[in-house]
Amino acid sequence: MKISVSVKLSLAVALVALFIGCENTSDPKYNPPADHTINQSGYMHKSGLNQPLTNCVSCHGADLKGGSTGVSCFECHGTKW
Numbered sequence: 001m002k003i004s005v006s007v008k009l010s011l012a013v014a015l016v017a018l019f020i021g022c023e024n025t026s027d028p029k030y031n032p033p034a035d036h037t038i039n040q041s042g043y044m045h046k047s048g049l050n051q052p053l054t055n056c057v058s059c060h061g062a063d064l065k066g067g068s069t070g071v072s073c074f075e076c077h078g079t080k081w
């Protein structure tokens, strides 16, 4: 009886570990607002991403280096804008 309890326990631990592990790999690094609907390889971008100097500067900063969000475009992209 003791054995089966510990088997159940370790199963539960393994399941929890698996769950947390999956969450970590599928969760993006940041917690973007719901209007960031364009998925680019798992990172959510706001629509209009091809004109960032028009559409993104209000939050990500005039230089796109983070602004009020603290998320710089250039941490993932080269300095292309």
Ligand code: HEC
Binding pocket: 028, 029, 030, 031, 032, 033, 036, 042, 043, 044, 045, 046, 047, 048, 049, 050, 051, 052, 055, 056, 057, 058, 059, 060, 069, 070, 071
């Ligand atoms: C109204 C404010 C606002 C605007 C405008 C905005 N963003 Fe964001 N963005 C945020 C916030 C807030 C976060 C999350 C910051 C955090 O989690 O620390 C974020 C996060 C992100 C992330 C990281 C997402 C991830 O999954 O890791 C990307 C990429 C991004 N924004 C792209 C864009 C692009 C591209 C534009 C312009 C087309 C844009 N954002 C315009 C507020 C904005």
Ligand code: HEC
Binding pocket: 029, 040, 041, 043, 045, 049, 050, 052, 056, 060, 064, 071, 072, 073, 074, 075, 076, 077
């Ligand atoms: C946390 C990482 C991350 C951040 C921050 C981020 N991006 Fe991206 N972005 C990606 C990935 C990954 C892709 C898809 C692969 C690629 O094309 O480089 C992508 C693709 C794009 C694309 C389409 C493909 C291309 O390269 O033209 C645009 C445009 C873009 N991002 C703009 C932005 C802008 C503007 C910001 C800042 C507001 C930003 N990204 C911030 C990760 C990020």
